[in-house]
Amino acid sequence: MDSVYSDIDSNSCDFFPHTDDEDSRGGSPLCPPPEQQKKRRRGRARSEATVQVVKKNRRLKANDRERNRMHNLNDALDALRGVLPAFPDETKLTKIETLRFAHNYIWALSETIRIADLQAGKTGDAPLLLSLGEAPSPGSDTCSWSSSGSSSSSSPAYCASSPGSPAAQEDYSYLQQDALYGFRSFVPGIY
């Protein structure tokens, strides 16, 4: 990608038009006329140039660190995509979709466990251990979460669902893989 540094050459005035030194001098023009530059350079030219180089190097290093940081973030996001159920069309989830999907998915898994435990309690059986292979896949159709009233069921605020969705009836048969199909139509941005 093009960088602003592609425009940078020996003319440091273009790259660092406003320095702290300038601030301390009381707001000098962005690029003083040549005469002033000559005046200021006398006796200080070398050190100012050095300062510019140091600042530039510091910026470049910061850019590099920031790039690596974002790469690490993307790697983590990819890892998260890897443990989420895949879409049939194998389209890659965007970043925001991945985060929201993961949030929904975790909620659905925990909710399924809760229901399973409830049912086990009714029948006197031992709590059911869920197979992750049969884990529910949360989608837009699974989002009437706030209606359950359970603290463990605090709903994602962005979940757009109808009050009459099956979740309110604790019917988890709807938590099927095909719930994924509605995810792409999920309305994002509602927090």
Next chain:
DNA sequence: TAGGCCATCTGGTCCT
């Protein structure tokens, strides 16, 4: 072509 997504740069702020 407009809009969405993304990578990158950048300056500010906080933390160690």
Next chain:
DNA sequence: AGGACCAGATGGCCTA
């Protein structure tokens, strides 16, 4: 002081 984190700006790419 230097690094981590964050948010805004910018430009490129892709798709409907």
